[in-house]
Structure formats: C-alpha cells, structure tokens
Amino acid sequence: MTYHNRLRCAISLASLWFVSGLSAQETPSAETSDDEVIELSPFTVDSAADKGYRATNSISGSRLNTAIKDIPMPIEVITEEFLRDVGAKDLRESLKYSAGILLKSQNDSGQQNSFVNAGGVHSTEGATAAKSQTSIKLRGFVTDSVLRDGFRRQHSTDSVNIGRVEVVRGPAALLYGIGNFGGIVNYMPKAPLDEDRLETIVGIGSHGFYRGSVDYNETFNGNEKLGFRLNAAVEKTGNETELFDAQHYFVAPIMQYNPFEGTKLTFDLEYGEDERSGTGFQSVRARADVPADQQDRLERAGFLEFANKDRRTFRWSGPDTYLNTKSYNVLLKLEQKITENLYFLAGLNKSMARFSGLDVGGALQVGVGPASLRSAVTVAPLSPDDNAFSAGTVDDAIFQYAWSSFYEKTNREQVRAELNYNIDTFRDSKWFGMNHSFLVGRSEEYSDKKGFTNATASGKSNYK
Numbered sequence: 098m099t100y101h102n103r104l105r106c107a108i109s110l111a112s113l114w115f116v117s118g119l120s121a122q123e124t125p126s127a128e129t130s131d132d133e134v135i136e137l138s139p140f141t142v143d144s145a146a147d148k149g150y151r152a153t154n155s156i157s158g159s160r161l162n163t164a165i166k167d168i169p170m171p172i173e174v175i176t177e178e179f180l181r182d183v184g185a186k187d188l189r190e191s192l193k194y195s196a197g198i199l200l201k202s203q204n205d206s207g208q209q210n211s212f213v214n215a216g217g218v219h220s221t222e223g224a225t226a227a228k229s230q231t232s233i234k235l236r237g238f239v240t241d242s243v244l245r246d247g248f249r250r251q252h253s254t255d256s257v258n259i260g261r262v263e264v265v266r267g268p269a270a271l272l273y274g275i276g277n278f279g280g281i282v283n284y285m286p287k288a289p290l291d292e293d294r295l296e297t298i299v300g301i302g303s304h305g306f307y308r309g310s311v312d313y314n315e316t317f318n319g320n321e322k323l324g325f326r327l328n329a330a331v332e333k334t335g336n337e338t339e340l341f342d343a344q345h346y347f348v349a350p351i352m353q354y355n356p357f358e359g360t361k362l363t364f365d366l367e368y369g370e371d372e373r374s375g376t377g378f379q380s381v382r383a384r385a386d387v388p389a390d391q392q393d394r395l396e397r398a399g400f401l402e403f404a405n406k407d408r409r410t411f412r413w414s415g416p417d418t419y420l421n422t423k424s425y426n427v428l429l430k431l432e433q434k435i436t437e438n439l440y441f442l443a444g445l446n447k448s449m450a451r452f453s454g455l456d457v458g459g460a461l462q463v464g465v466g467p468a469s470l471r472s473a474v475t476v477a478p479l480s481p482d483d484n485a486f487s488a489g490t491v492d493d494a495i496f497q498y499a500w501s502s503f504y505e506k507t508n509r510e511q512v513r514a515e516l517n518y519n520i521d522t523f524r525d526s527k528w529f530g531m532n533h534s535f536l537v538g539r540s541e542e543y544s545d546k547k548g549f550t551n552a553t554a555s556g557k558s559n560y561k
Contacts, residue, residue, distance in 0.1 A: 138361065138432045139440055139517050139534070175262040177287075185256045186308070186332065188243065188284060189230055195264060197279075199234035201225055228420060228452055229253060236266060238279030245426065246285055246365075248446035248511050249542065252424050255347035257310045257330040258367060260287040286365060289324030289353050290314045304335040305342075324353045337409070340375030340416045359434030371422040377414020377457050383476050385461035385494040399477040401461070420454040438519040444512070451506045459498025459559075466495045466560035496561045505548035513540045 175191055185191040192198050202225050225232045225239065230253035232241040243250050266280040294314035301307055310330040317323050332345040349367035356362070384398030400408045430444040461474065474494040515538035523529040553559065 138434065138442075139519070141361075141432065171266040173264040173266070175264070177260055180256050180259060180262075187230065187253050187256055188259065188262070188282075189233070189253065191256060191259065191262050191284075192233065192264070192282070197236050197266065198264070199225065202234045202239070228422070228454075229450065233282070235264075235277070235279035235282075238277055240277040240279055240281070242277055242281055244281065244283040245446075246428065246430075247283060248428065248444065248513065249509065250284075250426060250448065251509070252426075252448065252450045254284070254367065255328075255330045255345070255349075255369060257312065257347065258286050258328045258349040260285045286349065286351060286367070287312075287326060287328055289326040289351065290316075291324075292316060302334075304337060306332075306334040308332040308334075322355045326351050338375070338379060339410055339412045341373070341412070342375060343371070343373045345372075346370045361432040363428065363430040363432075365428040365430070366425070368425040369423070372419070373421070374419040375412060375414075375416050376420050376454070377412060377418035379410075379412050379414075380408040381413060381459075381461055381496070382479075383461070383474055385463050385474055385476075385491050399479050401474065414457045418455050418457055420452065422450070422452050424448070424450040440517045441515070442517075443514045446509075446511045446513070448509045449507070451504075453502075453504045455500070455502045457498055457500050459496055461494050462497045463491060463495075464493050466497060466558070468493075470560050471495045497558045498561065499553035499558055501550055501552035503548060503550045505546070507544065507546045509545075510543045511540065514538060 173195060175195070180191050183190075183194065185193075189200050193200055225234060229241060229251055231243040231251055232239060234240075241251055243252075245254070262282065262284045264280060264282055268278055292314070293316050294312065296312040298310045299308070308330065309332075311328065313327045315325040317325070327348070327350045329348040330345070331347075332343075334343050335341050336343075347367070347369040349365075351363070351365045353364075354362045380400040382398050383401045402408060403411065426446070426448040428444060428446045431442070433441045435441055464471075471493045472495075474491045476489055476491050515536060518535045520533050520535075522531050522533065
C-alpha cells in the first residue's frame with residue numbers, strides 16, 4: 098500500500114500579547130551592568146534555571162521561551178532530574194506520572210483493528226498500542242502528534258537524549274497546525290554544555306535487564322563557537338511474561354556552531370534500533386459462543402486457564418512473533434539575531450521509521466474446525482458480581498487463529514521558518530510596563546508511507 102500525504106500549514110500569524118508576560122517591569126538597578134546580562138534566543142529554552150523537578154520556563158506553550166507563570170494555559174514540564182529519578186527509559190515512560198495521560202487504553206471509540214495489538218479484544222491496549230510507541234490518550238483524546246524540538250517526530254526515543262518533556266494540555270492547533278483537543282507533547286533533546294563531561298551509567302535488574310548509557314560533552318578547549326555532545330544507550334531485557342525478549346540500541350550526536358555573534362547553527366542526529374520477540378497476545382477470554390461481530394461488547398467471561406500456567410505470564414501466541422524497528426531523525430537548524438528585537442529561525446527536519454514483524458490473532462470459536470480438536474470450555478464471569486452473566490460449560494470450543502507478517506516504512510520531511518519581534522511599552526513604568534511579542538511563521542510537511550502485508554488466506558484458518 099502506498100499513499101502520499103502532503104500537509105501545508107497555513108501561515109500562522111499571532112500577536113502573542115502575553116508571550117513574555119503582560120507584567121509590570123521594574124526599573125533596572127544601578128548595580129546591574131550590561132555585561133552581566135546573557136541574552137538568549139527566544140526560540141531556545143534555557144534549562145539551567147531548572148531546580149530539581151521545578152522548571153520556570155517553557156517553549157511549548159507559545160513557541161517562544163516564556164515564563165510558565167505568564168502563559169495562560171496548563172503546562173507541565175518534566176525535567177531531566179525527574180526522568181533520572183523515576184528510571185524512565187523512553188518517552189512514554191517519562192509520561193507515566195503525568196495527570197490526565199493514559200499510556201494504555203482499551204476499546205477506544207472509533208478505532209479500527211489496525212490500531213490493536215495481536216489478539217484483538219484480548220490485547221491489553223487499544224489505540225495506544227501503535228508500534229511507534231508515541232500514541233497516548235491525553236484528556237480523553239488519543240494522539241500520536243509527538244514533537245521533537247517543535248518538529249513532528251511521531252516515534253519513540255531513548256530517554257538518554259531527552260533534556261526535558263513539555264506537555265501542553267488543551268487545543269494547541271493555532272501554534273502547531275497539528276494540535277489535538279487533548280493537548281500536545283514536545284520533548285527537547287540534550288544540547289551541548291559549556292564544560293567537558295563524561296558520564297556512564299550501568300543498570301542491572303530483574304527479568305534479564307541490562308542497560309548501559311554514555312553522556313559525553315566536548316568544549317574543544319573552551320572554544321565558545323563550537324560545542325559537541327554525544328548520548329548513546331544499549332539495553333537488553335525481558336519482562337514478567339514468557340518468551341518475551343528485547344534488545345535496543347541508540348545513539349544521538351549533536352553539534353552547535355556559532356560562526357558570528359547572534360548566529361547559531363545546529364546539526365542534530367539520532368539513530369536507533371529495537372528488536373523484540375515473543376510479542377504476541379497472552380490470555381484469551383473463556384466465552385466462545387459470542388458472535389464475532391459482537392465480541393468487543395459481550396466478552397464478559399473470565400480467562401481460559403491451563404494447568405501449571407499463570408495467565409498473567411503465559412503467552413498463547415508462542416515464541417515466533419516479533420517486531421523489529423529502525424529509525425533515524427536529522428535536524429538542521431539556524432537561529433539568527435537580525436536586530437536588537439528581531440529574531441529568525443529556520444529548520445529542516447527529516448525522519449524515517451521502518452517496521453517489520455510477524456503477528457498472530459485469534460479467538461475461541463464454537464462448532465468450527467476439526468471435530469477431534471474441539472472440547473468443552475468452562476465459562477465463568479469476569480467478576481463475581483456480574484449477575485448478568487451466567488456461568489456454565491460451552492461444548493465444541495476450539496481456538497481459531499491466523500498469521501500475518503508486515504513491512505512498513507514512513508519517511509517525513511518538515512521545513513519550518515519563524516520570525517519573532519519583541520517590543521516594550523512603558524518600559525520605565527513600574528505599573529504599566531509591558532513586553533509584547535509578535536510571531537509569524539510557516540511550516541510545510543511531506544509524508545510518504547509504504548508497506549505490505551502477507552497473511553493467512555481469506556477464508557482459511559489454523560486451529561489448536
């Protein structure tokens with residue numbers, strides 16, 4: 098299947114009266130000199146002021162570096178220190194303590210089977226099971242419009258390269274052109290520091306968990322014009338279920354060059370591979386006499402049990418299912434100070450995500466398949482208090498299933514340009530001083546998705 102989707106975001110012109118705060122500005126103290134002021138680009142958020150879990154500024158609420166207290170919308174900033182303390186290994190894990198965000202959800206309204214993991218109704222996830230691992234439910238709305246430094250990413254990343262995560266709750270379409278009524282997630286990659294640094298972290302845990310990461314920063318003997326940082330991670334793990342195994346590799350170098358005063362060039366690359374085996378469904382519901390087109394509403398029975406097996410760990414689908422992923426993201430960005438109050442940003446972002454896998458889905462059925470394989474199934478309510486469901490035995494039950502393999506590749510390109518102008522009014526007034534910011538920009542995207550699926554022939558099935 099091939100399709101092309103070209104999205105052009107119309108020019109977004111916004112007079113952001115509150116961007117730097119419609120707040121009174123105090124007259125500068127005579128003790129403060131000009132050479133003590135460090136002026137930053139309004140397109141860059143400075144995390145140096147972050148203290149532990151507390152952040153004071155955000156760039157996602159207004160697309161400009163702004164004090165959170167001056168932005169009239171609910172914004173959450175997840176700092177690097179918080180990511181370390183909770184042991185988050187990727188973007189989704191960094192969001193698991195955020196209010197109003199569901200990382201796993203079932204039976205999402207309007208979602209089709211292509212959004213569901215193997216096993217259909219037996220899956221533990223609905224729309225949030227997308228293999229990109231960026232789909233979440235935010236304020237009741239499913240979204241996968243994850244941004245990386247303001248550019249659409251839509252693919253999971255390793256936390257070793259996440260400097261902070263910003264969550265804007267509520268409609269944000271005016272500022273991004275791809276907003277969602279629930280909100281939007283924007284994460285910032287780690288940037289070069291002003292000091293040499295080498296940090297290594299090694300972790301060992303249960304279920305065969307091994308992880309190592311490196312954070313290396315180079316200042317080139319204090320060269321103020323050039324900065325380089327490299328983050329990398331390798332991981333191998335299982336989980337509480339049978340047969341599951343995962344291996345993960347990730348590397349992300351970033352270089353910044355300041356050839357002239359007020360000019361910053363950024364080259365940012367990330368590449369990752371992820372290989373998972375034993376990814377198929379686990380338990381199946383014990384009720385087998387429900388019509389196939391009503392299983393999502395009438396599957397109220399408990400799970401089918403096996404002797405000497407725990408249904409929380411037993412994997413019905415066997416060891417053959419797998420999901421392999423390769424992805425990269427390249428960003429070229431220019432930030433330029435034109436005049437005292439006029440700034441320009443231009444960026445080109447290119448990304449690729451490639452998936453291949455083997456999957457299996459199925460369900461208990463009645464009266465089909467070889468008679469020698471059919472047997473009676475004990476049916477029990479999912480809850481002891483479910484009076485609407487009567488327990489009993491279903492005869493001639495059999496497990497019917499089908500295999501499918503798939504390949505999918507998505508290429509994305511995005512060009513973005515923005516111009517910001519700041520102006521102060523009543524600058525010397527303690528009560529009426531205000532700072533106004535005007536932002537005009539254009540974003541253009543191109544997406545190309547190709548793939549194919551090989552599956553058990555229509556009308557054919559396997560039985561067990």
